[in-house]
Amino acid sequence: MSNQAFVRTEMLPEQHPPATTVGVIGWLRENLFSGWFNSILTVVSLAFVYYVLSGILPWIFQSAWNADSLNECREIFIATWGSTEGHACWGVVNERWLQLLYGFYPSDLYWRVNLTLVVTLIAMAPVLFSDQAPRQLWYVTAVYPFVMPWLLWGGSIWGPLMAAAGFGIGYLAYRVLVPVAGSLVAVIGAVVLPILWWFALAGTVAGAIQGIIPIGIESVESRQFGGFMLAVLLGIVAIGCSLPIGIVLALGRQSDLLIVKALCVGFIEFIRGVPLITLLFVASLLLNLFLPPGTNFDIILRVMIMMTLFAAAYMAEVIRGGLAALPKGQYEGADSLGLNYWQAQRLIIMPQALKISIPGIVSTFIGIFKDTTLVSIIGLFDVIGLSNAIRADTAWNGIYWELFAFIAFLFFIVCFSMSRYSMYLERKLHTGH
Structure with a gap:
């Protein structure tokens, strides 16, 4: 009878995984070609992407940058590619990009706008990245609300x-x-x-x-403000002021004090029930009727107030949703620790409610920033209003897509940055289940 071993006495040498399961090929098989249906969808999607890019990329790169008019762009298209179809005339952006960014702000004072942007980023650093930013930057954040308007408007x-x-x-x-x-x-x-x-x-x-x-x-009048600078200015003020006001309104709506609750509910429901453009028309045309004769209430300040109140009403509902999502045990735990109302809100309730509300808060921020383009309807020359003025010029009459593509790119940079930051903040505050 022969002896047979049923237990291996030697380990086999390690083998490399099959080439079709690792690397790029493995990723493609797992994500794009995992079955016949997914393979068909992948091929159709690639064909669609190719179709779109084959029209967009030549329009972007086979273009004219150095031209003083639309007619000159067309002459360049015909001389270079033999046709005027499918080519972009970026000469309008090359010639008017400073105006699109700064509006009618004096060109010799652009440094003040640039300095304001730098100060804004420094002041935002300790708020957005409190763990990494030096504590000394909080002083910049504290003085920023007073330095920013002085740099932009000037004066004493x-x-x-x-x-x-x-x-x-x-x-x-x-x-x-x-x-x-x-x-x-x-x-x-x-x-x-x-x-x-x-x-x-x-x-x-x-x-x-x-x-x-x-x-x-040197003083600069508000009528000289415009371009993307005006959109950023309105967005910063509305975003920065609407969050604390929204928190107060959300707490007031949940208050047991009848008068406080009624006032907050009435304000929130009224603002949310009225379109923003209506409020802007009120700020632009009707508000002066209720002010004493001779009162000079700056139009940009009026728009800032209306946009801030509009954003605050929506912010209040977002934060109220975060408060409602907290279990009752959190409130009871705060009471068991002997904390008063404001201590409980500051230390226990509000941090958790804001964490839950981050996606809604950032969505509101992005929405109000994009809504700054509505001010062009009331006569302010933001970046959309300036694009209309540029197209009214005989040299650029008939040009559309290039201006709007440049404007879309500017807004995309800011809105995409806010979206990425919200995802970073969610990961940072994630504490598990």
């Missing part, structure tokens, strides 16, 4: 300083009134006194100091 530096002084007055009023009259009176004083300062005294004090110590830069 004492105006922004007096505006900042109003917040200092509110803080001092709160600190003084809390031990004397209680927190409620202190909060009221911290709100009322700065408002009185801004509307009654700040302008007079700033003018008096400017007469003694004249410090300022």
Whole structure:
């Protein structure tokens, strides 16, 4: 009887995986050609992509960049490719790109717009990347709301300083009134006194100091603002101000105080029930009818206020959804720790609600930024309004796609960046299940 081993005594040498299961070929087989139906869909999709690119790529790259008019572009097309069809006239972008970006802002002052953009990015860094940004950048974030308008509009530096002084007055009023009259009176004083300062005294004090110590830069009127710069300006203000206002409105809507809840619900439902373009027309045409004669209420400031209120109403509903998604145990846990209402909201409730609401918040941000193009309807020369003015020029009359493609590219860069950041923030705050 022969001896037979049923257990292997030697290990076989390692073998490389089949070439068809790893690398590019393996990925293609798994994702694109995993079955006959997927293979057919892949081939049809590739054919469609080829069809689209075969029309778009020549239009982009077989184009004219150095031309002073549409007729000159057509002459270049005929001389080079023998036809005017399927070619882009990028000469309009090459000639007018500065106007599309800066509007009618004085060309010798472009450095102020560029500096404002740099300061904006620095001020956003500690907010967007709080873990990596140095703590010193928070000082830039704190002074940014006063530096930005001064750089863009110019004028006396004492105006922004007096505006900042109003917040200092509110803080001092709160600190003084809390031990004397209680927190409620202190909060009221911290709100009322700065408002009185801004509307009654700040302008007079700033003018008096400017007469003694004249410090300022060249003023630029709002009618000279335009282009993509105006869209970014409106977007930054609306996005930056709508989030805190939306949080307050969301908390007010869930409040047990009847008057507070009624006011918040009425505001939110009214704003959400009215188109943004209607609010912009109100800001542009009707608001002056309710102001005293001779009042000069800057049109861009009016648009900023309306867009901020519009975005805040939608933001409130997004955040309310995040609050409603939290289990009741989170509120009970905050109560068991002995936290008061504001401590519970700041430390436990609101961080979780904002985390849940990140996709909706960013979608609202992207939507309001794209809605800045509506200001062209009320006479502001944003990038869309300028494109219409450029096409009215006899040299470029009849050109469409090139201008709109350039505008779409500008908006895509900003909106895509916001979308990528929201995904980064979701991954960063992900704590598992």
